[in-house]
Amino acid sequence: MIGAGELHGRKPEQDTIADLLAGARAGTSSSLVLRGEPGIGKTALLDHAAAAAGAMRLLRGTGVEFEAELPYSGLQLLLRPTLGSLAALPGPQRAALEAAFGLGPTAGSDPMLVGLAVLSLLTEYADDTGLLCLVDDAQWLDRASREALLFAARRLHAEGVVMIFAARDGEGSFPAPGLAEWRLSGLAPEAAAALLDRHPLTPAVRYRLLAEARGNPLALLELPLALAAEGASAFSPGALPLTGRLRLAFHGQVSRLPEACQSLLLVAAADETGELAVILRAAAALGATIEHLAPAERAGLVLHGDADGTTIRFRHPLIRAAVYQRAPLAQRLAVHRALAAALGSPEHADRRAWHLAAAATGADEEVATALERTAARARDRSGHEAAAAAYERAARLSVEPAARAHREALAAEAALEAGDLERARALGVRAARRLDEAPGVRARIAQVQAVADFWQGSYSTAHRLLLDGAGLIRDTDPGQAARLLIQAVHTSWYLGERQLAETLDRLAALPLDDADPLAPVGRYLVHLDPGRSERPPPLGDTLAAVRRRGPAPDQVLLILCGAALALGQDSAAYELATALVAEHRARGGAGRLPTVLFFAAEGEVFAGRHRDALATATEALGLARDTGQQQWVSQFSSVLAYLDAATGEEAACRRNAEEALAGAAAATISAGAPWAYWSLGLLELGLGRAEAALARFERLNREPMRHHICATRSIPDLVESTVRVGEPERAAEPLARFARWAGSVRQPWADALVLRCRGLLAVDDQAEAFYAAALDRHDRDGRPLEYARTALLYGEWLRRARRKAEARGPLQAAVEVFDRLGMRPWAARTRAELTATGVQDQGPTPGDGVAAGLTPQELQIARLAAQGLSNRDIAAQLFLSHRTVGYHLYKAYPKLGVTSRGELKDFAGQLGL
Numbered sequence: 001m002i003g004a005g006e007l008h009g010r011k012p013e014q015d016t017i018a019d020l021l022a023g024a025r026a027g028t029s030s031s032l033v034l035r036g037e038p039g040i041g042k043t044a045l046l047d048h049a050a051a052a053a054g055a056m057r058l059l060r061g062t063g064v065e066f067e068a069e070l071p072y073s074g075l076q077l078l079l080r081p082t083l084g085s086l087a088a089l090p091g092p093q094r095a096a097l098e099a100a101f102g103l104g105p106t107a108g109s110d111p112m113l114v115g116l117a118v119l120s121l122l123t124e125y126a127d128d129t130g131l132l133c134l135v136d137d138a139q140w141l142d143r144a145s146r147e148a149l150l151f152a153a154r155r156l157h158a159e160g161v162v163m164i165f166a167a168r169d170g171e172g173s174f175p176a177p178g179l180a181e182w183r184l185s186g187l188a189p190e191a192a193a194a195l196l197d198r199h200p201l202t203p204a205v206r207y208r209l210l211a212e213a214r215g216n217p218l219a220l221l222e223l224p225l226a227l228a229a230e231g232a233s234a235f236s237p238g239a240l241p242l243t244g245r246l247r248l249a250f251h252g253q254v255s256r257l258p259e260a261c262q263s264l265l266l267v268a269a270a271d272e273t274g275e276l277a278v279i280l281r282a283a284a285a286l287g288a289t290i291e292h293l294a295p296a297e298r299a300g301l302v303l304h305g306d307a308d309g310t311t312i313r314f315r316h317p318l319i320r321a322a323v324y325q326r327a328p329l330a331q332r333l334a335v336h337r338a339l340a341a342a343l344g345s346p347e348h349a350d351r352r353a354w355h356l357a358a359a360a361t362g363a364d365e366e367v368a369t370a371l372e373r374t375a376a377r378a379r380d381r382s383g384h385e386a387a388a389a390a391y392e393r394a395a396r397l398s399v400e401p402a403a404r405a406h407r408e409a410l411a412a413e414a415a416l417e418a419g420d421l422e423r424a425r426a427l428g429v430r431a432a433r434r435l436d437e438a439p440g441v442r443a444r445i446a447q448v449q450a451v452a453d454f455w456q457g458s459y460s461t462a463h464r465l466l467l468d469g470a471g472l473i474r475d476t477d478p479g480q481a482a483r484l485l486i487q488a489v490h491t492s493w494y495l496g497e498r499q500l501a502e503t504l505d506r507l508a509a510l511p512l513d514d515a516d517p518l519a520p521v522g523r524y525l526v527h528l529d530p531g532r533s534e535r536p537p538p539l540g541d542t543l544a545a546v547r548r549r550g551p552a553p554d555q556v557l558l559i560l561c562g563a564a565l566a567l568g569q570d571s572a573a574y575e576l577a578t579a580l581v582a583e584h585r586a587r588g589g590a591g592r593l594p595t596v597l598f599f600a601a602e603g604e605v606f607a608g609r610h611r612d613a614l615a616t617a618t619e620a621l622g623l624a625r626d627t628g629q630q631q632w633v634s635q636f637s638s639v640l641a642y643l644d645a646a647t648g649e650e651a652a653c654r655r656n657a658e659e660a661l662a663g664a665a666a667a668t669i670s671a672g673a674p675w676a677y678w679s680l681g682l683l684e685l686g687l688g689r690a691e692a693a694l695a696r697f698e699r700l701n702r703e704p705m706r707h708h709i710c711a712t713r714s715i716p717d718l719v720e721s722t723v724r725v726g727e728p729e730r731a732a733e734p735l736a737r738f739a740r741w742a743g744s745v746r747q748p749w750a751d752a753l754v755l756r757c758r759g760l761l762a763v764d765d766q767a768e769a770f771y772a773a774a775l776d777r778h779d780r781d782g783r784p785l786e787y788a789r790t791a792l793l794y795g796e797w798l799r800r801a802r803r804k805a806e807a808r809g810p811l812q813a814a815v816e817v818f819d820r821l822g823m824r825p826w827a828a829r830t831r832a833e834l835t836a837t838g839v840q841d842q843g844p845t846p847g848d849g850v851a852a853g854l855t856p857q858e859l860q861i862a863r864l865a866a867q868g869l870s871n872r873d874i875a876a877q878l879f880l881s882h883r884t885v886g887y888h889l890y891k892a893y894p895k896l897g898v899t900s901r902g903e904l905k906d907f908a909g910q911l912g913l
Contacts, residue, residue: 007048008217009191010041013182017049020162024056024130029156031163033138033176036184039218042166044132047186048068052176058128063140065320065573068274069354069390070385072100073272075118075145085124090876093117093590099381100144102347106380111144112627113588114382114878115151122152123159123881130160135316138165139174145233145419146174147628149591154178154626155880158887168238168317186215199224210336212245218316219789221250227795227821242317245458250322253299261295262323263331264288268302269323270335270358272351274311281342284336297671335358348376357393368397371408375414384418387411392427402438405431409441412448419628428452439505440477443469455493455631457668462498463491470506480509485510486559489525494669497530498703501698504529520545521556525563530707530737533744539564539572554580554592561599566709569874574603585877593879594624594632601639606713608785610821611859614643618856623879631671634660638675639758645683648825654681674700674710678717685717686825690724697721701734712741719757720793728761735761742771749786752777756790759797767797775810788817793829804837813839819844858892 007014020030034042050058061078084093097117098104125131135141135149153163153176167174188191192215196206201224209227213219218309219707226249255264255782267283268274280290293312296302301319302312314320324332336359345354349537360367375390398404408431415424430451432442448471452460466488470481485507508526512519520542527536542560546552556581564573577599584593597620605615617639624632638660657680660672670676681696697718700711715721715738722731735757742750752774759770771794778787797812798804813832818827827844837840854862857878864874871889875882893899896907 007041007044008194009187010045010048013045014048014052016182017045017164020164021049021052021056021130021132024132024160024162027158029159029161029162031153031156031179032165033174033179033181034166034184035169035181037169037216039216039222039246039316040184040186041217042168042184043136043316044217044258046136046164046166049132049162052135053130053132056132057125057127059125059131059133059858060461063142063145065140065317066139066868067656068268068640069142069386070272070350071142071144071378071381071386071601072114072676073145073429074135074141075114076101077261077273078133078145078149079118079121081119082125082628085121088124089120090119090872092586093120093876096588097121097609100148102381106377110584110589110591111147111382111384112151112590112879113143116155116588116876117588118148119152119155119879119881120875122156122161126160126576128160131162133161133163135163135165138167140317142383144381144383150176150179151626154501155884156883157884159384159881161884177628178299186213187216187217187220191215192220195220196224204404218248218318222246226248246318247322247325250301250316250319251326252327253301254319254323255522257295257299258292258294261891263335264292265301265323266327266331266335266368267295267339268312268314269320269333270355271339276310276312278339278342279312282335282338283397285338285341286396292385311467323809324739331443333361341449341813349678355388357397360397363399364397365399365403368394368399368403368407371397372410375410379414379417384414388414388418388420388423405438409445412445416448416451423454425449425452434866439472440480441719443473443477443480443484445469446472450487450491457664459491459494459668461504463488463495466491467503467506474510478512479516479518480528482507482512482516482522484517486521486556489528492561492756493708494704497707500707501529501531515549517546517549517552517556519549521560527567528563530741531595533740534745535746536567536569540577558595558599561596565599568714568741568750570603570606570747573599574607577603585590588876588879590623590879591627591629594620594629595628595637596636597623598632598639601636602709605639605642608783608784608817608821610643610646610785613639615856617643617861619878626673630663634663634672635675637671638672638679641676641679642682644685645679645823646826648683649688650683650687653679669705674705674708677705678710678714681714681717681721685721685724686828686829688825691720692740693728694718694721694725698730706737712738715854716741716753716757716789719760721759731757731761741804748777749783752790756793757792760793768794771797782816785821787822788814789828792826792833795830796833799833799837807837808834808839813840826880853895854892855888858888858895861888862892862904862907863897865889865901866906866907 014031019054019718020032030650033043055865059078059081061074063074082714086097089097093116094111096113099106100114114719114724122131122133126389138146165174165176171384179273182338187195189210192210192213195217196209201209205227209220209223213223214847223245224380239820254265264283264285265281266281267286271279283289293302298531300315336355340352340355340359342356345500353374357365357371363445369392371394375387376393378387378390388411391414392599394413395404395407398407412427412552415427428445432445434790446465451460451466466484470484470488474481483505487509488503489500504526507522510522512522524534524537524542539560544563547558557576561576561580563575564576577596579913580596581593581600584596597616601616601620602611604616617636621633621636621640624636637656641656641660643746644656657676658814664670664673677696677700680698681693682691684696697714699716700706701718706713718734722728738757739754742754755770755774755777759767759774762770771790774790775787775794778790791814795807796809798810811830815827815830818830831841860878861874864877871882871885872884878885898904898907
């Protein structure tokens with residue numbers, strides 16, 4: 001085995017690790033993924049990092065191939081030394097982590113709350129000395145552990161923590177977008193030759209070994225040993241892959257051990273934790289004792305996993321694989337039965353169930369039932385991938401076809417929750433084939449398949465599945481049918497007005513009991529039909545009606561929030577969105593927070609609160625990336641593109657819009673496409689390129705997007721573009737549609753926009769009356785941006801009518817708003833008009849006061865600190881560590897001209913509080 005000081009040919013990697021450790025000692029955090037084939041030196045580099053860490057605290061864990069079915073098993077083994085710091089975590093985080101580890105009641109919390117708890121726990125454990133966290137064979141971590149660790153790694157910043165993951169190519173997967181990666185290649189010839197110097201070899205054999213090993217350090221160390229033991233047969237003809245050749249070399253080492261030692265090693269290979277007490281209890285049933293481990297220890301095949309000798313581990317995962325794979329099937333089955341018997345206590349029920357399943361040779365209802373209970377426990381702990389695996393295995397072991405179909409349906413639902421769309425769909429198809437006489441379960445399966453199709457971009461297929469599923473249970477279970485149709489409203493949103501109207505008609509025709517909480521939801525949603533003209537009920541009335549019938553599920557509230565924005569009830573939607581944001585922050589709902597923040601950001605944009613929208617969208621985009629929610633990455637990229645367009649940041653706008661438009665499946669639109677097209681149109685309009693702007697707006701106002709919120713809200717921009725290109729007739733149909741919508745929603749600001757458009761299209765003196773009426777309604781509604789846009793157009797009209805003195809008032813009001821919002825192109829255009837009226841250009845005035853120099857994250861943190869929240873409270877709300885919060889406050893103080901937290905309260909007004 002290569003010691004920590006004996007690495008050959010890895011100076012660049014060692015230098016990188018040294019830089020990471022130096023950064024941690026200075027308070028900076030970082031992460032790195034080492035990738036490469038088996039034996040390439042990943043573990044040796046982790047050993048080197050551990051030795052180089054010095055006084056830093058150290059955590060070390062390893063993914064184990066056989067523990068992937070047990071949620072949070074890898075995380076629990078890694079964090080075991082830190083559990084004494086649990087008490088320092090905020091209550092929801094502590095409860096989530098205790099539930100994940102089986103130390104407390106299951107809370108059904110957002111899985112990302114566990115990730116946040118891991119971040120907080122690593123921060124606490126790092127203390128002032130720094131922390132190095134090493135995870136070997138990360139490709140074998142259970143998914144729940146992997147996602148929690150990656151969430152923490154992506155949100156590290158100023159904690160003094162280094163996380164290094166080593167992952168093998170070609171076996172399992174360890175996707176880690178957003179983390180730095182280093183792919184290890186074979187050693188250079190000089191370094192490879194140096195490794196062989198310890199063996200007396202003839203030149204011919206030496207040349208052959210160097211060629212076979214291709215710079216792989218493990219091969220260079222192990223193949224000479226195999227050659228010494230087995231002679232020329234170690235290099236028999238036939239081009240075995242290097243990994244296979246290494247396993248064969250380990251086979252030879254194991255086969256030379258006494259039979260009892262081999263039995264004990266097989267038990268250790270089949271066990272997933274390395275717990276010596278469990279291994280010895282199981283081995284006793286096979287006639288092996290602790291004394292029989294000695295030959296394997298002398299051969300260096302196994303090592304003590306901890307200082308107190310309570311665990312053992314194989315020197316290399318390939319040894320474990322070699323031990324398990326070389327054993328006859330009957331022997332492996334006996335070992336799994338012995339391990340199941342050794343795991344008889346209740347806390348080991350899940351491990352016992354999996355070993356019983358591994359020992360089963362046919363259908364076994366008792367084992368299937370045990371696995372179903374294991375799956376339910378995994379689901380309660382948000383271990384959805386583990387639940388899917390357990391349900392699927394239970395289905396295969398089921399005796400009765402109905403039980404098998406039921407468990408396959410549960411497996412499909414769990415796979416969907418885990419985000420494994422292909423597996424969810426395949427399980428759904430398999431279950432559906434067995435369910436000819438069970439419409440209720442068939443409807444559930446249709447829902448699973450539909451959601452999987454939707455997230456893969458197959459909107460039409462998903463929509464048809466939801467309609468068919470609702471049709472199956474329309475009369476027998478109208479409440480569940482309503483849930484499917486409400487989801488179908490979402491899928492139809494991406495297909496076009498006809499599909500939307502058809503779905504809403506089906507929803508309206510359902511024979512719902514008025515006591516059903518979805519009855520008022522359905523009555524509200526039908527107003528999304530573009531063909532309806534009656535005014536929708538207020539959102540508040542609908543919410544009250546839903547809540548009178550029982551607690552409103554999050555999904556229902558989110559649907560109502562989005563619908564309210566589409567129906568012009570912006571203030572009510574924003575109020576609901578901010579309340580939901582507060583709830584999700586309080587309970588640590590990082591995974592679902594981007595959805596809620598999207599509605600909040602839309603409300604802020606529509607109200608002209610661009611600074612707030614920038615902070616909201618920036619935070620949400622980071623969360624969406626860190627939680628792997630590509631739909632929301634697209635959506636928030638497009639919102640940022642809009643804000644870039646408003647300020648005239650052309651390169652940033654196009655970059656964000658391009659990201660929003662990327663990744664759409666064939667014949668579909670991306671989630672962020674409507675906002676992206678609006679953004680690009682607004683950019684062109686602000687920069688005076690009206691023809692290009694009009695092309696964007698007209699694309700947005702065609703199927704399948706013209707009923708989207710952005711398409712509706714962009715019509716006043718489209719009208720302005722048509723006038724500027726001298727083709728106002730192109731605005732006739734869109735404006736008529738916008739006027740119908742404004743007439744149905746009956747909001748003063750919507751009426752003002754219709755009047756603005758009428759003023760743009762009016763001839764002679766008719767325009768003045770429209771502009772004056774529009775400004776009057778804008779004043780009453782208090783939307784500064786829309787007021788400024790109308791005031792600019794009115795001022796331009798007055799100046800063209802040679803009423804320069806009268807034009808100065810609205811133009812001056814407009815430029816003040818544009819300056820405050822940082823809308824440079826619009827402010828420049830307004831100043832040009834003011835200059836034409838005889839006003840001397842004074843140049844732009846600073847926007848947003850003292851807070852203008854803060855980054856979006858600094859602004860968020862400063863606002864919360866000004867309200868009196870501690871760093872730990874702020875960290876819990878923003879899903880950061882308290883040290884990162886402190887770092888951003890330290891950066892914000894000089895920008896605000898303050899030296900202490902107490903002084904922030906004096907800036908509450910300038911911070912937007």
